[in-house]
Amino acid sequence: MDKSGVRKNPDGKCIIVFKPSGKIVEAEQGTLLLDAAKRAGVEVQTPCGGFGRCGRCKVQIEMGEVARRQGPHLTQAEIERGVALACMTVVKGDVIVYVEPKEVTRLAPPQETTAEKIALPIACEWQRNPRIRKYFLNIEPPTLADATNDFDRLRRELKRQAGVDNVFASLQVLKNLPTVLRQDEWNVTAVLESDNTDNGNGSQPSRLINVQSGDKTKTSWGVAVDIGTTTVVAYLVDLLTSKVVDIASAYNGQINAGDDIISRIIYSQRGDGQSQLQAMIVKTINDLLIELGGRNRVKLPEINEMVVAGNTTMTHLFLGINPKYIREEPYVPLTTHPPIVRASELGIRINPEGGIYAFPSVGSYVGGDIVAGVLSSGTFQSGKLTLFIDVGTNGEIVLGNADWLITCACSAGPAFEGAGVRNGMRAVPGAIEEIWVNTETYEPTYRVMGNLPPQGICGSGLLSSLAELFVSGVIDKGGRINRALKTPRVRVGEHGAEYVIAWASETQHEQDIVLTEADINNLVRAKAAIYAGFSVLVNSVGVTLADVEQILIAGGFGRHINIEKAIQIGLLPDMPWDRFKYLGNTSALGAYTTLVCQDMRLLANEIAAKMTYLELSADNSFMNEYTSALFLPHTDTTAFPTVQSLLDSTRERLALSGTSVET
Amino acid sequence: MALSGLEIYKLLPKTNCKECGQPTCLAFAMKLASKAAELSACPYVSDESKAALESAGAPPIRLVVIGAGNKKIEIGNETVCFRHEKTFFHQPGIVVRVKDTQSPEAIAALVQKVSDYSVERVGIQITLDGIAVENASGNAQTFAKAVELVKSKTSLPLVLLSQDAATMEAGLGAAGDSKPLIYAATSENWEDMAALAKKFNAPLAVHSNQGLSGLATLADQISKAGVVDLVLDPETPSANNSLALMTQVRRLALKKNFRPLGFPMITFPSRFASSPEEETIVAAQNIAKYSGVIVLDNFDPTLVYPLLTLRQNVYTDPQKPIQVKPDIYTFGDPGPNSPLLITTNFSLTYFTVAGEIEASGISTWLLIADSEGMSVLTAWAAGKFDAEKIAKAVKTSNIVDKIGHRKLVLPGFVAGMSGEVEEELPGWKIAVGPREAVDISAYLKGIWTPN
C-alpha cells in the first residue's frame, strides 16, 4: 500500500477503473491514460490527436497515482483537484478515473439577442449628468389673460417645473409644437439635449429636440455605433438605466467599394463615389437600427442620440467630408473634432433632431475608434506600460501609460473579421469559432457558435485554423499547404490548394467549408502587419516587447480570442498569457461609454490630444519588420520559444509514434 | 551615447503645448532622437535638461572640412559602423596625388583632367574631390611652386604632403587661405605642424605607424595644443591590418566615445598595391570601410568611374533609396511591336524588373513613372502611382512615336486600376502583367501580344 491508499500490483500491472461506466482494464505502469481508455472502450475527446495541444481530454483522477507532463491547459487549481489531460498522463499504479461521458459544450446563447448590462470600463456617474433629459410637463393652456406664445409657455414651464433655463429649438421642432401641445390636453414630454460637461464654457443652452404628447419619460433610447471598415456594430442603449439592450452587427455596405480605406478613398474620388459611399454606410446603420428597433419594439424616432466611433476615413465618409487628403502626403484630415450633427442632416432614421456625436481622432490613420478604444480600455489611466492592439482592418495599436501614448495604424486587411476569406463570416451563430486538427490523421474538430451546422468561419475560427494547420504540419512555416499529405482534406481546388474544414454534408449551405492557400496568405499578411506594427511602435520609443506589462486586445474576432493560438501564428508576442486581456469591440464600448456618460467626451478629447501618432509609411524599419513577420510564427524563431518547443515536441512524438514527418 | 525618444521625453516639459511645431512632447522627443528637430524649438525646456541633451548629442566623430571654396571635402560626423544601421553621411573625398618632381606641364595636365572629370550617374554628377601635392623634391621652393601651379589650375581642395614643417609652411603660403589638409603631423614634428594648422586655420592630418596607442597619444597632444580639426592616418604595413585599425578607430569613437580617435581617417591605397588595378581594389575597400580621404596615385577614368560609382552606392541612404530617372528604358532592340511595360521609379523595383526583362531576352520598352522613389504597392497606397500619374508618364514620354500598338502592361499588384487607366488613356488597351517580377519573362514570352 502506498500513501495514496491504492494497491500497487507486484507484477507492475495497474488496474484502471473508468467511471461512470465502470469499465476496467489492466495496464503496464507508465501506460498513457488515453491508451488505457481506448482499450477499455471509453471515449475520450482528442481533437488535436493527443498532443496536449487542445486541452479537451480533461479527466478527473479520483484515486491513485499518475504522472503528468506540464502543459498550459491545466491551472494549478485543476491539478490540485486531480484534473489531468488523458493524453499527457501516465499511470503509476491503480487508478480510478472519471471521464465525462460525452463532451459537454454548453454554449451561451449568442450575444446578439441577449440583453445584458455592459459594465462601464471606467468609473462614471452617468446619472449625475445625462445629456438627454425628458420632462413631463402639465401646462396651463393659454387664455386671453395669459396669451404667452406656445414656445415661451413651454419654456416657462420648463423653468418653473424642471428648473431648466435657456432653451432653444429648431424650426422643425417648433412647427409641431402647437399640435402636440393640444393633443393630450397640454400634457407633454419635452426632450432636451444639454451639454453639461465641465468644459469651462459655463452653462450651455439646452436644445429642445422633441416634444411629444403625454408622458413619455418612462423610456429613453440611444445608440452607440462602431463604424468599422469591414464590420459595423450598433448597441441599442436604454439611457435611463445605461443598459445595453441589444446588439446588432453587419458588414459595412461600403465593402463592395473596396476592402481597405485606401480603396474607399480612391472610390470616393470617382464621379459621385463619395456620396455613394455615404449612402452605403447610412443604409447599413439604418438597417441595423431597424433590426434593433424591430426586435425590441422601439420606434426609431424614440432614439434621441447616437454616438459613432470609426477611423478617420469612415468618419469622414459618414459625415460626407471628402477624404481625399487623408491619403496624400502629408496625410491631413479635415478635422479631428467633427461637430455634432443632427440625424436629419445625414438621413439617419432616429429622431431627426437627435444629435450625432463622432469621436475625435488623432490623425488621418488613427481615428475616433482607437480613441474610443483607449478610453474604454483604461490604458490612459494605467501606470503599467500597456500595449493596446485593435485587430481590425485598419489595425490600430497604442503603446503607453498614464503619462504618454503613442499610436500607429497598420493596414492589416479584413481577414480577421472573416472578410476577404473564401468561407469567412462575421462572428454570428453558424460561424465556426474554434478548430482543432488531429496531428496524426489531419482530421479537424470544430465548434460552431449557437450549436448550429456551420456556415462559415469567423475571426477566432480563422485564427485557430491557421494555428492548428500550422502546428499539425498541414501548412509549412511559409504558409504553404503540404500537397503531399495523404488525407482527402488536402486537395487542389480551382483556387489552388485548400484544406477542407467541413464537408458539404455537415454544413448549412451544403457546400464544403475550406481554407485555401490564398486565405492563409491573407491571414498571414494580416497578422504580419499587426506584429510589425507593434514591433516598430515599441522600438520607436526605445523600449522592447519584454518591457510591456500588459497587452489589451480588441477586435471583432468573436466572443474570445485564443491567446495560445494567436501566439502560435505569431500574431501576438510569445509572452506569459496572464499579460493578455481580450476586451472585445472596444470601439463600440467607447462609443457606448460616451453615450451614457457625457463627461467622457472631455476625456476623449484629452486622450486624442495626448496621443502621438507614428506614421509607419515614414518609418524605415516597418518593411523589414513586416517581411520578418511574414512567416509562421516569425522569421526570428527565438522570439517564440514556446512555439518552437511545441513544434519540436510534436515532431518528436510523431517520430516516436512512427508517423513519418512529411517533407 | 544617443538617447532614445522616451529618454529625451522624460527631460522635456510634457505639456504638449505644440509650440515646437510638433503635436506632442513625445513626438518632439522622437524627432530629436532622430536628429530631425532642434532642441531650441522648445521654449520651455529647463537648463538642466538642455545641458543633458546637448552633451548626449555631441558627434562622436568630428566633422572636418577641407578646402574653403565652393568645393569642400566634408568628412566625419558618422554615427554607425554599418550603413544599414542608419546611413553613412559624408562620403570620402577621393583625391589624386601629384609630385613636385613632375614637370609643370605634366602637373597642369593631370590637374586639369582631374578637375574636369565629371560623369552623370542616376541623375547625379559624380566628380573627383581634390588634388594632393607631395613634396617629393625635398625642396621648399619647388613645393611652393607646385602648390601655386595646382592652385592656379583648380578650385578643388588640396592636400599638402610633406613631413618638414618649413617646407609645409612654404606650401601653405602658396595655398593662401584655401584651408588645405596638412599632411602630416608625426611624433617628431607635431608641435610645428600644429602651429601651422593654427596659423593657416587648416585641418591637420596625424600620422603614426606605432599602432593606435601611438596615434591616440599624438592626436591627444595636438588637440590639447588647440588644433581640433584632425584627420588620422594609422599606417601599418599590411592591408588587412589597415582594415583592422580603421575598424578599431571607428568602433572606439562610436561605441566607447573615445575622443582622442574621434576623427575621420585618410588612406593611401597605393601602399598595398603593385598595379593601378590593385590600387583601385584597395581604394574600393577604403570606401566601404571608413576612409575619409583617399589619395590615389593613378588617374584613369576606367578605374576612377567604378570607384565613384561605388562611393555613390555605399553612401546612399538606405532609408531613402535611390530613384531612377522617370524615362523610357530599352532592353534589347525594341521596335514598334515590342511590349511596353510600366513600373515605378524606386531603384530596386527598377533593377528587379530590368533584370527580369533582360533575362527574358525579349526586346522591351520599360516606362518608368515618377513615384517619388516608392515601390509599386507603397506608391499605389500613397497615390503616387495612380491612373493620372500613369497617364501622365505615358503622355510625356513620347512613347507613341516609337510604338505601333497602344497597349500598356501594368504591374499585377495594381490590376484593379486598369479601368481607370483606360479612362485616362483613351484608345489604349491596358493589360495586367504579373505581380512578381520573376514572372515577367514567362509573361513576355507566353502571354503578351501587341493586340
Added chain:
Amino acid sequence: MPVTVETPIEKWNGKVREVTLGATQAEGGTRTSTVTVGGSATLPFLHFEGSVPHRPVIAIQIQDVDPQDWSPALRAAWGDTTKDVVAWAKKAAELGPDLIALNLRSAHPDAGNRGADEVAQTVKSVLGAVGLPLIVYGPGVAEKDNDVLVRVAEVTAGERLAIGLCEQGNYRTIVAACLANGHIAIARAPIDVNIQKQINILINDMGLPLDRILMDPTTGALGYGLEYSYSVLERLRLSSLQGDGMTQMPTICTVGEEAWRAKESKVSEGVPEAWGNYAERGVIWETITATTQLQAGADIVVLRHPKAVGLIRKTIDLMMAQ
C-alpha cells in the same frame, strides 16, 4: 601623457558554419580535393577579433552552351573554348580557382531545351575532366530545374555538389534531391535578410542539415543595387555572429553574372567617355563588385573573367596574410 588604447573586440556568440564542397574518393565522390568555406568567428578579415579559418574562395562560372549573349569583352577572354563545355572546364581549372560553377543553360527552353538525361551526362563529363568540386545551376525555370537537377543529383550521388537555386517558390524538389544524394543546396532569396532566413528554415525543416546549405542572398552589381546586397551580406554575417543558427550558412555570390550584365560591361559604343576603356571596364566592374561583396561577408564569389579571377585571388591573399 601617453594614451593607451584598448583594442575594441566584440564578443560574438556565434560563427559562420563550415560547409565542405566536393567529396574525394574516400568520401564517396571522385573529386581530387575538397573545399571548406565558412567558419569565421568575426567580420570579414578582422583577424584581430576572431578566427577566420578558411579563405573566401573563387568559383569560375562556365556553361554548357556557347554563351553568345555574353559581353564581347568577356567572350574575347575565353576564345573558342566556350563552345565545348569540357574544354572550357579544363581551361577554367588551369586558372587555379577553388571551384567550377556549371550553368546548365542548355536545358532552358530558349537554349536548346535539352532533357535531364543528356544534361546529367554533361555534368558527368565535366566531373570527369576536372578534379575540383562543382557547383551546378539549373536553367532557372522552375519546371526544368526540378526535372534536370533531380537527375543530376542522382547520377552524381555522393559528389557533394552545390546545387541551385532553391527559392521560396520552388525548393522542395531540389532539396529532396540534395537530401537523398548527399549534395548541398543553394538557398536563394531576393536581397532580403528575412526571406533568406525563411528559405533557410524551410529547407532545414525538410531535414537537410545546416552544413549542407549555402545562402545566395542575390548579388547586386556595382551601380545596380550593389549597396543592397552589400548590406544584406553584412546583416547576415552580423546575425550569424550574434548566434542566429538560421543565418549561419556561408554565402555565395554570383558576381560575374551580375557584373557582366551591367551596361558598363556590355556596351562599347555610345557611352560617356568618362567611363574609360571598354576592354578593361568589365573586368574592373566585376572585380570591384567582388571586392565589396567579400568585404561584406561573401564566402564564395562566382566569377567569369580570367583577369578578375587573378585580381580577386590576389586581394584575398592580401586580406588573409597574417
